[in-house]
Amino acid sequence: MTTVNHTGTSHTVFRLLGIPGLEDQHVWISIPFVISYVIALLGNSLLIFIILTRRSLHEPMCLFLCMLSGADIVLSTSIIPQALAIFWFNAREISLDCCITQIFFLSSTFITESGILLVMAFDRYIAICYPLRYTTILTYDLIGKIGITLVLRGYCTVFPIVFLLKRLTFCKSNILMNTTCKHIMLARLSCDDIQVNVWYGFFVLMSTLVPDILLVFVSYMLILWTVFHIPSKDARHKALNTCGSHVCVIILFYGPGFFSALTQRFGHHISPSIRVLLPSIYIIVPPMLNPIIYGIKTKQIRDQVVHVFFTKHK
Template structure:
């Protein structure tokens, strides 16, 4: 489990212990994880299937939703199966390379979701402020380019973490008190100066998530200004309704996510068990609820879901 180098002993294999202090409850804890993962994969897969197979739904708003559903599936699959293996089989052993792979996929997907939510806010801004030019501005070609830019931004900002972690010597414990590998948690197991790791984590946070939140807020300020300038109450209500699902998803994603990040970085007086539980709640809730929110609040998707799940009898 260890190798020797000129700086001493460096662990190359680590052990994820799950949720510290709750080991006796793992069987019960695994139930919401399994339910959440099942709903997330099935719900988001169904959303993707409906959007890609129904020509009436191949509009910018729904194509962005398709991207979001794909990111939700990747995020859930990067985390929950590993957690279930820990809960059911005590199979928490993971190599350094495996840990890095998990960090890259989780972080990049998290940043991708933030970027998708930002372009969805831009989509609502165009739809409400420039309705006659909506389809000419947001063409399929532009949507494809936006998707590529989101992926490039996500992985280009996260890949340097591989070097920042590889340079460390893990001469402390190889026990990771969590269900998943995370950059700062792993870095704190080393005997090196990790200030550059901490600062790079802050730079990523500010350059991606904080910037995205500010731009989303600006978009909705412009949207609300345009809505309240509409002459009729019906038009205002319709415009607000088109934004309702997106606002719910934004709150589900950013509020617990930011709270979890702040808790891990500054929660010195919060127990480790609470920190890990909060982090896992954030992992479980948004991917599970996103398809439910859009399935309930978006009429077109709701109608197609009913048609797929309850086909009409001939």
């Protein structure tokens, strides 16, 4: 379970406690995890299938939604199976390499999804503010390059964290009070100086998520400015309605994460179980609700879903 190097004893296997204080309730807690995961997999897979197989949906907004659904599947898969293994089979042990791999995919996918939400806001901005140039600006070639850039941004930004963790000697403890591995949580088990890890984590936050949120805000301020200068009331309502789904998804994605960050920073008096559950919410809830929101509020997608199921019954 341990290896020895020049700095002392370093743990290579860690033990995830799950949700501290609620160990006897793990089976019951697993129920919403299972439901959300099944809905996330089925809903997002259905959206991807319908968008890719229906040429009428091969437009920028739907293609970006397809990217979002793919990121949602990876995001939920990166933590929920591990949590269910703890809840059902008491499979708490995880190797250092697996732990770092989980951190890499969880963090990089979260950053990628944040970028996708930003370009979806840009898509709505172009559609409302420059409708006549919409198809000439957002070409298939540009959409493909945007998708590759977002994935590379997520992976390249998080990749140095792998080396920052691998250099550490984990001699304090091998107990992680969570259902999944987190960068700073794992680093705090080290006997080495982790200031580089802390500052790089701060750099990742300030260079990705914070600019994304600010640019999304600016995009919607410009959209609202344009919409409220449209003379027709019906046209204003239609323009705002096209943004409704995206605004709901943005709130679901950033909202719980914001409150979770506040809890982790200032909520030291809050029970450990709550501090573990809150971060789980912003990982498992958006992937579950995103396809439902877009399926209900986007008429094109809703019509295609109905068409698929009705044609199968005929």
